[in-house]
Amino acid sequence: MHRKSKSTLVGILIAGVFFSLLLSGLMLRYELTKVQGAFANSVNQSTERVKKNLQDFVSADDQFRFLFQVNEDVSEDDFLVFSQTMVSQLPYTEEIIYAPKIRSSHITLEEKKFQRKGYTGFRFRPFLAQQAIETQFPDIIFPVKLIQPYTPYTSVWLGRDLLTFRVAQAVLFDVVSFGKKMQIVFSDDGRNKRFYAFSAVSFVSENQQNGQVLASNIFGVIGYELDLIGLLAESYNSNISRNITLNGRTIINEVAGTGESFFLMAQVDTIDFEGQTFNLRYQLPNALSNIDFRIPALILLMFLLVTLLVYFVVNNYIERQKILDNQNRVIEDQVKQKTRLLKEQATQIQKAFYHQLSVSKELESFSYSISHDLRAPLRSISGFANMLNEDYRDQLDDEGRDMLSRIEKGAEKMSILIDDLLTLSKISRRDFNTVHFSMSKLVNNQVAELCNTHSLKCNIIDVEDDLYADADRNLVRIAINNLLTNAIKYSAKAESPVVAFGATEKDGKRVFFVKDNGVGFDMRYANKLFIAFQRLHGSEFEGTGIGLAIVQRIMLRHGGKIWAESEAGKGATFYFTLS
Amino acid sequence: MQNSSAAVCFLSRVFAFLLLLMSFTVSTVKADSADGIKKCLLVFSYHKGYEWNDGIDKGVTQRLEGICELKKIYLDTKRNQSVAFGKAAGLKAKQVIDEYKPHVLIAADDNASRYVVEPFYKNTSLPVVFCGLNWTASEYGYPYKNATGMVEVAPIVPLLKNIQRSIDIVKQGVYLSSDVITEHKDFLRYKKEYNDRGVDLNPVFVSTLDQWKAAYLDAQSADFIIINNNAGINNWEKSAVIDFVGKHSQTLTVTNYRWMMSYAMLGMTKDPVEQGRWAGDVASAILDGLPVENIPITINKSWHLFVNQKLIQAAGVTLSNRILNYAYKTW
Numbered sequence: 001m002h003r004k005s006k007s008t009l010v011g012i013l014i015a016g017v018f019f020s021l022l023l024s025g026l027m028l029r030y031e032l033t034k035v036q037g038a039f040a041n042s043v044n045q046s047t048e049r050v051k052k053n054l055q056d057f058v059s060a061d062d063q064f065r066f067l068f069q070v071n072e073d074v075s076e077d078d079f080l081v082f083s084q085t086m087v088s089q090l091p092y093t094e095e096i097i098y099a100p101k102i103r104s105s106h107i108t109l110e111e112k113k114f115q116r117k118g119y120t121g122f123r124f125r126p127f128l129a130q131q132a133i134e135t136q137f138p139d140i141i142f143p144v145k146l147i148q149p150y151t152p153y154t155s156v157w158l159g160r161d162l163l164t165f166r167v168a169q170a171v172l173f174d175v176v177s178f179g180k181k182m183q184i185v186f187s188d189d190g191r192n193k194r195f196y197a198f199s200a201v202s203f204v205s206e207n208q209q210n211g212q213v214l215a216s217n218i219f220g221v222i223g224y225e226l227d228l229i230g231l232l233a234e235s236y237n238s239n240i241s242r243n244i245t246l247n248g249r250t251i252i253n254e255v256a257g258t259g260e261s262f263f264l265m266a267q268v269d270t271i272d273f274e275g276q277t278f279n280l281r282y283q284l285p286n287a288l289s290n291i292d293f294r295i296p297a298l299i300l301l302m303f304l305l306v307t308l309l310v311y312f313v314v315n316n317y318i319e320r321q322k323i324l325d326n327q328n329r330v331i332e333d334q335v336k337q338k339t340r341l342l343k344e345q346a347t348q349i350q351k352a353f354y355h356q357l358s359v360s361k362e363l364e365s366f367s368y369s370i371s372h373d374l375r376a377p378l379r380s381i382s383g384f385a386n387m388l389n390e391d392y393r394d395q396l397d398d399e400g401r402d403m404l405s406r407i408e409k410g411a412e413k414m415s416i417l418i419d420d421l422l423t424l425s426k427i428s429r430r431d432f433n434t435v436h437f438s439m440s441k442l443v444n445n446q447v448a449e450l451c452n453t454h455s456l457k458c459n460i461i462d463v464e465d466d467l468y469a470d471a472d473r474n475l476v477r478i479a480i481n482n483l484l485t486n487a488i489k490y491s492a493k494a495e496s497p498v499v500a501f502g503a504t505e506k507d508g509k510r511v512f513f514v515k516d517n518g519v520g521f522d523m524r525y526a527n528k529l530f531i532a533f534q535r536l537h538g539s540e541f542e543g544t545g546i547g548l549a550i551v552q553r554i555m556l557r558h559g560g561k562i563w564a565e566s567e568a569g570k571g572a573t574f575y576f577t578l579s
Numbered sequence: 580m581q582n583s584s585a586a587v588c589f590l591s592r593v594f595a596f597l598l599l600l601m602s603f604t605v606s607t608v609k610a611d612s613a614d615g616i617k618k619c620l621l622v623f624s625y626h627k628g629y630e631w632n633d634g635i636d637k638g639v640t641q642r643l644e645g646i647c648e649l650k651k652i653y654l655d656t657k658r659n660q661s662v663a664f665g666k667a668a669g670l671k672a673k674q675v676i677d678e679y680k681p682h683v684l685i686a687a688d689d690n691a692s693r694y695v696v697e698p699f700y701k702n703t704s705l706p707v708v709f710c711g712l713n714w715t716a717s718e719y720g721y722p723y724k725n726a727t728g729m730v731e732v733a734p735i736v737p738l739l740k741n742i743q744r745s746i747d748i749v750k751q752g753v754y755l756s757s758d759v760i761t762e763h764k765d766f767l768r769y770k771k772e773y774n775d776r777g778v779d780l781n782p783v784f785v786s787t788l789d790q791w792k793a794a795y796l797d798a799q800s801a802d803f804i805i806i807n808n809n810a811g812i813n814n815w816e817k818s819a820v821i822d823f824v825g826k827h828s829q830t831l832t833v834t835n836y837r838w839m840m841s842y843a844m845l846g847m848t849k850d851p852v853e854q855g856r857w858a859g860d861v862a863s864a865i866l867d868g869l870p871v872e873n874i875p876i877t878i879n880k881s882w883h884l885f886v887n888q889k890l891i892q893a894a895g896v897t898l899s900n901r902i903l904n905y906a907y908k909t910w
Contacts, residue, residue: 075736075737076880080880115717117732117878118714118732120715120876121716121722121876122875122876128873150880151860152861152874155877156869156873156875158875159875
């Protein structure tokens with residue numbers, strides 16, 4: 001049982017933990033799926049945003065180039081308005097420039113135009129030493145003429161020949177040589193990362209074969225400095241790392257290391273842009289850090305708590321069951337022991353009973369036999385004593401006659417004693433027949449009989465009317481006879497003897513009583529009243545000492561009992577019940 | 580006894596050492612604070628309270644607040660126009676500059692360059708940012724290797740574009756101004772730019788208000804009138820002129836001066852605050868390490884567009900919606 005309980009509890013724990021882990025794991029998996037979905041969504045959005053930014057940028061550049069194509073000389077005002085519009089629409093555009101194509105022979109003239117406008121000391125110049133490279137087009141220059149926004153920092157571009165711009169020379173070569181519409185170059189000088197984009201402006205629209213224009217038709221270049229992060233669009237989720245390359249050159253590398261891990265999520269997108277390729281690799285190095293562990297942890301905790309709760313409930317039940325089992329076992333043992341003891345006692349009682357019964361029977365048989373057998377010799381003694389008295393009385397002297405008289409009295413007393421003994425022995429032997437009868441009538445009859453027999457003063461006996469009983473009438477009559485005889489006998493010497501019979505209630509039972517105002521007895525000897533041959537008074541009152549023993553035996557046969565209350569010199573009351 | 584004197588000697592040495600350490604610390608802190616604060620000095624050509632002057636002051640102060648400690652000097656050469664006064668004021672300013680030792684010197688308007696920068700700081704190691712120079716900086720020997728700035732250019736061509744946007748035929752205009760040298764110079768610039776664009780411009784320079792009124796009435800037959808500066812017409816009465824132009828205007832009148840907007844219908848004016856802001860931004864960039872020689876001398880880029888609604892209605896002149904929409908202030 002104990003082992004079974006233990007295995008049950010272990011089973012509950014294992015099942016609970018397993019179930020908790022399973023549910024928590026499923027929830028974790030769901031959360032991971034959410035993170036994967038969010039990652040994919042974020043990456044797709046990011047890529048789409050980059051695409052849109054690039055498309056918007058190309059579209060804005062088309063409009064911007066159109067401005068220059070339809071206006072021979074774009075004023076600073078117009079440039080300001082258009083570039084401000086563009087910057088407001090494309091916030092990642094940090095700087096816009098326009099550089100017209102000027103032939104070497106026109107440089108001085110153009111410089112004077114600038115100077116006349118107020119640009120004192122203005123000169124077309126190559127880029128600053130650290131940014132410059134020798135131009136590949138000695139006959140033409142593309143000096144920066146318009147700049148927006150115009151700040152002290154951007155003003156350093158004013159008049160600089162784009163063809164000497166080291167960073168962009170390669171793409172500018174493509175732009176001014178082949179009229180490529182849009183070329184992007186990435187610059188990283190270690191301190192700043194910048195995108196530069198250049199677009200050729202020509203007199204005629206692009207030809208239909210290759211989307212390019214004739215170099216001779218190009219009259220200017222529009223340049224853009226772009227905010228790298230703005231153009232490539234920040235990932236929506238800052239936890240996502242990016243590795244972005246343009247034509248194989250790394251632009252952004254937020255991916256630390258190349259190690260693969262179980263929880264690594266990665267996606268690679270490619271964007272083709274005007275013949276150039278952006279490669280965007282996104283990765284979430286540790287998806288675990290993006291998972292919301294709260295719900296799985298809550299589920300795990302909750303189910304573990306439930307498991308523990310179930311464990312403790314079952315454990316408590318088992319423990320209580322154990323205690324009950326132990327108690328039952330103890331009770332069973334006690335019951336068994338008690339039963340065994342009872343059986344033993346019953347057996348002993350039975351043995352004693354049968355022994356007592358046999359003894360009693362033997363005694364009764366013996367008493368009967370003695371009484372019966374003694375009667376014959378007693379009758380001889382009594383008979384011969386009578387005959388001797390009648391026939392030889394005169395021949396005897398006084399002493400002889402006195403002796404003879406004593407023999408006759410002794411024989412008579414012995415005869416009475418034998419009769420009482422026989423009565424006592426017969427009480428237990430005779431048949432028991434319960435009937436409903438009037439106790440009052442039975443008592444009155446007995447009183448009348450006693451009055452006739454003993455010449456008593458019958459008027460002193462008071463019998464309560466309408467008392468009934470269910471009992472063996474003959475036995476009750478014997479008992480009443482004895483009790484009335486005793487009452488009359490012991491009150492005979494009273495100045496005004498009174499004997500009463502009546503009934504009262506005690507503990508819900510009817511109790512009959514016989515009361516007298518005779519000599520009474522000392523209650524210290526009350527226990528001897530109902531023992532055969534025990535007498536509380538001397539020879540002044542006749543009797544064999546068997547009457548009350550007979551009465552008690554009758555009451556016991558009825559399942560009742562008898563007791564007495566008295567005070568010496570103040571009469572006695574005998575109470576009895578019959579069931 | 581010897582022990583006690585030794586102890587006193589030791590304690591006095593420790594005390595002296597602590598005093599030395601404290602004084603060194605305090606002096607170091609003072610030196611650091613002195614070195615840490617950049618200093619700028621702004622030399623105004625004119626006096627405080629002069630509208631153009633205060634505009635520049637506003638722009639410079641806005642941009643340099645929190646960047647450098649800004650000290651201001653006023654040459655007051657508007658109210659004292661003699662060369663002698665100017666030179667004396669310039670010399671006095673030099674003394675202040677040399678004493679103050681600024682990291683950047685800002686020279687506002689022509690006379691600051693004429694009387695301070697050119698004679699004392701041309702091609703020196705002190706970075707100079709000028710602003711408010713009329714039309715060209717070359718008059719004062721610019722460019723210097725240690726100087727850059729913003730030239731003040733009137734919006735001559737943009738003004739013509741707005742005139743062309745407002746009236747159908749723009750062939751002949753009148754340039755009405757006070758008879759001072761500056762206005763003559765300005766007229767030549769107007770004339771060249773307008774002639775280049777097919778517009779004939781006739782000058783009328785006057786010295787009195789009556790002359791001005793008569794010239795104004797005569798000019799009503801022109802396509803438009805440029806009302807330039809009234810500075811130099813000593814008996815000018817503002818309310819009388821307002822009343823006069825309100826009654827007699829029939830043709831479009833324009834100006835490049837904000838204070839002349841009470842008498843003109845359309846104005847494109849230079850912004851002194853722009854000059855001041857540019858000078859402040861350049862000074863800030865120089866303090867930030869941008870070499871002054873890399874910053875080209877530039878011209879003002881923005882103008883304020885004004886419309887005198889009351890006068891337009893009185894004259895029955897119609898301006899283009901574009902102008903009315905963009906003009907941010909109307910009388």
